[in-house]
Amino acid sequence: MGLREKLTNNRFFKSIYREGYPDTDRKRVLVIINSLALHLHPVRIPKKALKVSYTWGLGGLSIWMFVILTITGVFLMFYYIPSVKDAWWSIININTNVYFGAFMRNMHRWAAHAMVILVLLHMTRVFYTGSYKPPREFNWVLGVVLLTVTFLLSFTGYLLPWDQLAYWAITVGAEMGGSTPLIGKQINVALLGGYQIGQSTLIRWYTLHVIFLPLTLIVLVSMHFWRVRKDGNISTPVYPAPVEATAGSPADGDGAPEPSDEAAEEASGEAEEQAES
Amino acid sequence: MARVMQHEEEEKVIEDPGERVHVWPHLVSIELVGALIYLLALSLMSIFIRAPLVDLANPEVTPNPAKAPWYFLGLQELLLHMHPALAGVIVPGAVLILLAAIPYIDRTRAGTGIWFSTPKGLPITKFSAVYTAVWVVGLVLLDEYLPAGEGAHGISPLLELYGFPPAVGDIFVPLVFMTFIPWSLAVIVKRRWNANTREIIIALYTFFLASFVVLTIIGTAFRGHSMQLMWPWEIGAPEGLMER
Numbered sequence: 001m002g003l004r005e006k007l008t009n010n011r012f013f014k015s016i017y018r019e020g021y022p023d024t025d026r027k028r029v030l031v032i033i034n035s036l037a038l039h040l041h042p043v044r045i046p047k048k049a050l051k052v053s054y055t056w057g058l059g060g061l062s063i064w065m066f067v068i069l070t071i072t073g074v075f076l077m078f079y080y081i082p083s084v085k086d087a088w089w090s091i092i093n094i095n096t097n098v099y100f101g102a103f104m105r106n107m108h109r110w111a112a113h114a115m116v117i118l119v120l121l122h123m124t125r126v127f128y129t130g131s132y133k134p135p136r137e138f139n140w141v142l143g144v145v146l147l148t149v150t151f152l153l154s155f156t157g158y159l160l161p162w163d164q165l166a167y168w169a170i171t172v173g174a175e176m177g178g179s180t181p182l183i184g185k186q187i188n189v190a191l192l193g194g195y196q197i198g199q200s201t202l203i204r205w206y207t208l209h210v211i212f213l214p215l216t217l218i219v220l221v222s223m224h225f226w227r228v229r230k231d232g233n234i235s236t237p238v239y240p241a242p243v244e245a246t247a248g249s250p251a252d253g254d255g256a257p258e259p260s261d262e263a264a265e266e267a268s269g270e271a272e273e274q275a276e277s
Numbered sequence: 278m279a280r281v282m283q284h285e286e287e288e289k290v291i292e293d294p295g296e297r298v299h300v301w302p303h304l305v306s307i308e309l310v311g312a313l314i315y316l317l318a319l320s321l322m323s324i325f326i327r328a329p330l331v332d333l334a335n336p337e338v339t340p341n342p343a344k345a346p347w348y349f350l351g352l353q354e355l356l357l358h359m360h361p362a363l364a365g366v367i368v369p370g371a372v373l374i375l376l377a378a379i380p381y382i383d384r385t386r387a388g389t390g391i392w393f394s395t396p397k398g399l400p401i402t403k404f405s406a407v408y409t410a411v412w413v414v415g416l417v418l419l420d421e422y423l424p425a426g427e428g429a430h431g432i433s434p435l436l437e438l439y440g441f442p443p444a445v446g447d448i449f450v451p452l453v454f455m456t457f458i459p460w461s462l463a464v465i466v467k468r469r470w471n472a473n474t475r476e477i478i479i480a481l482y483t484f485f486l487a488s489f490v491v492l493t494i495i496g497t498a499f500r501g502h503s504m505q506l507m508w509p510w511e512i513g514a515p516e517g518l519m520e521r
Contacts, residue, residue: 028299041304046294050303054392057311064312068319088333092521095330102327103320109328110319116348127379127482128402130388130475137380144377151348158346164518167334168343172353176365184362197336232292237390241289 040225042233049234054129058122063221065115070214072108075100080160082206084199087162112154119150131235139227142220149217156209162202170197170205290386332519340517342504350496351489357504358420358432359451360444368455372485383478397470398479404469405462405483412458413491421506459484 007013008021022031032038048054079098081090094101123143126132132140155173159166174197178188193200228234298304345353355364388394393402425434433446459481466472466480501512 022301025299028301031301038301038305041300044297044299045304047296047298048294048390050298050307052307057308060308061311061315064315068316084334091330095327095521103323106323106326106328107319110322110326113347114315114319123376124486128398128479129390129392130394131390132380132383133386133389134380134384140380141377144373148373154348155346161330162334163331163521164334164338164340165329165331167336168340169345172343172345173349176352176356176361179361180366181362235390236292236294238290238292238386240387241291 040229042229045234046236048236055125055234056121058118058125062115062118062122065111065118066217066221068111069108069115072104072111073210075104076108077210082160082203084162084202087160087202091161091163108157112157116150116154119147123147129235133235136227136231136235139224139231142224142227146217146220146224149213149220153209153213153217156205156213159202159205160209167197170201330521332517332521335517338517340515341502342500342515344496344500344515347493347497350500351492354417354492354496354500358417360447363448363451376485379478379482383474385475388475393479394475395473397472397476401466401470401472401476401480402483405466405480406487408462408465409458409484409487410491412454413488414495416454417495417506 004021008017014020017031018034019027019030022028029043032041032043076094079090079094079101081087091105094105096102126140126143155169159170170192174188174191177191178184180187189195191201191204192198193204344350352364352369355368358364388398393399420431420433422430423432423435425431426438429438431446432450433443436446436450437443462480462484463477466477470476472480495506498509498512499506501507502516
């Protein structure tokens, strides 16, 4: 009995993945259908889409950065104190006294920069491959909103160490916001939580950074993933339809997507499973 | 499996994804390897490169230069050349709205799933990038060095010298350039390549991307003391920022 057999052919593993290790085509279908995380994917994808030089995996790596940021961020929250008096000293504490503190803070910072770059590159990839075209229009819009949320997450985090960089970045940012036509003053007060930079500013940006913006991102990115599936999975080339191909097709002028063959496959997979039990 | 879809404007296309493979193991293995490579790279970076932390915030000491995080340095560069409402609010707002509008302007399905869509796409992208970069660098240099009398430099001070109100140099002239450059680019691409909507949109997105990249590089590596233009090796440590 090989090691893989030992690990996968037992009661506990099978309580999670009922079919055991996916070594047959049927099990490869079921492992995707039965797993919440893997179900983000279709069961099968075009071989073309596997080419790394088509997508460079940029969307997936963006969300991977978000996962790393969440884990390192929670770690930092154990030690960070969001008060004007203590914030900077708590960072010094993280850097010098906390086991793995400096490592986790460094990783949080570098993953944050990486996420901004990856999201920008992902947008650029989607643009140049024409993957925003119908029926994916709205997912592109969601993507633009997610780009904005990414910028906001990064910028709100930039302020938390309460060092000179942070303080003067808020100053510049609040002045820019304050120059908005008509409602500049109101925006300035909303950004600062008052008329000058202080405790109310810090707690405001902290709350946005650790609760509101991550939750917003999770909700929006769930919609983003959902729509990738609903809009026909990864984009593949389309060709002008030859005349005889359209002649026989029923009138589906409303553009509603037909049930995909994955859906049919999944349905049959589920039926198969039910028949088995 | 080919299927036929009919869309508005009677565009009839066939989606032909070709041969298909199982996600397990073909895709999940690639994803796992990619995730592990990134985790490893980030870990090494986090071991060897420290995240910056400077002195405690001090309202009395203004750093010089005071720079935003790198992804806002393009906007901060714009701020040197135009009214803050334009650079800080209206331009980024308009850019986001126009980006979101792209699929509602370019509504055809042809060209999906192919890098640069058509054989003309890549040459148009390269031309647009160079065209934009030349304009942006040229305008930044012009605004920095154009003599405007009594040691002053720049387009706006020169116009004020000739009696124009500040709004002309700070708002009108930047708006003219920010409309003229993409418009002229679209006209050139249309004439030279007989470009369709998708190809014109490629030119305009490239205009956005190249502006962002060039402005960010200028703001990051070519702006030193008092935000003056200089070579990267001439930029010393900023005043008022002591690394901890």
